[in-house]
Amino acid sequence: MRIFALVATVLMIASSAYAQNADPPVFAAFKSFCIDTGARPLAVKAAVEAAGGTQRDPSGLTAVPTMTVTLWDVAVGDRKMIVFAGTMRNPAAPPQVGDMIACNVNSPGSEDASIAAIRDWVGFPPSTSSPPRPPGVTMYEFQEDGSVRTPIADNAAERAAAIAKGVYWSLTLFQRPGVTQVLLLHMPAPTRSVPSP
Numbered sequence: 001m002r003i004f005a006l007v008a009t010v011l012m013i014a015s016s017a018y019a020q021n022a023d024p025p026v027f028a029a030f031k032s033f034c035i036d037t038g039a040r041p042l043a044v045k046a047a048v049e050a051a052g053g054t055q056r057d058p059s060g061l062t063a064v065p066t067m068t069v070t071l072w073d074v075a076v077g078d079r080k081m082i083v084f085a086g087t088m089r090n091p092a093a094p095p096q097v098g099d100m101i102a103c104n105v106n107s108p109g110s111e112d113a114s115i116a117a118i119r120d121w122v123g124f125p126p127s128t129s130s131p132p133r134p135p136g137v138t139m140y141e142f143q144e145d146g147s148v149r150t151p152i153a154d155n156a157a158e159r160a161a162a163i164a165k166g167v168y169w170s171l172t173l174f175q176r177p178g179v180t181q182v183l184l185l186h187m188p189a190p191t192r193s194v195p196s197p
Contacts, residue, residue: 101185118171149169
């Protein structure tokens with residue numbers, strides 16, 4: 001009986017510690033579906049469907065002819081979310097620049113704890129590029145080498161250099177009453193060298 005009581009106590013402590021250390025839902029979804037997959041659409045699809053996500057009609061998001069997306073409904077913890085992944089062609093980009101890849105997590109509610117956790121994950125202040133963004137919208141531009149993120153200054157040369165190396169990322173946080181969205185974009189390396197700006 002003492003052994004059983006000891007095991008039960010250890011399990012209760014471990015369970016309590018896990019509950020205290022669990023990531024807030026939107027941050028957990030962002031990590032699982034966007035970060036761990038590198039935002040690659042097929043990897044996002046596998047991760048979301050492994051978590052029980054079900055595909056939904058993306059017609060409302062495909063008005064842009066150069067965009068291809070897949071959407072899923074998925075629950076993380078007690079939150080029902082919409083996740084989308086896809087590619088988008090920038091018509092203004094040089095022909096040798098490939099499609100951008102995107103991963104988005106959308107949740108009803110303010111999700112303050114998740115937004116704070118995502119800001120901590122980024123590790124530096126948001127971009128200050130102009131024009132000013134609407135209230136509730138924050139953007140980070142960075143380059144990532146391995147797991148090291150470095151902010152990109154708001155100038156065309158630094159941005160173009162990051163794109164040319166295939167290390168350009170942007171993260172946009174949308175927070176408005178009743179909705180939180182986290183959008184991660186990556187521009188893979190061009191197939192040929194990009195002309196200087």
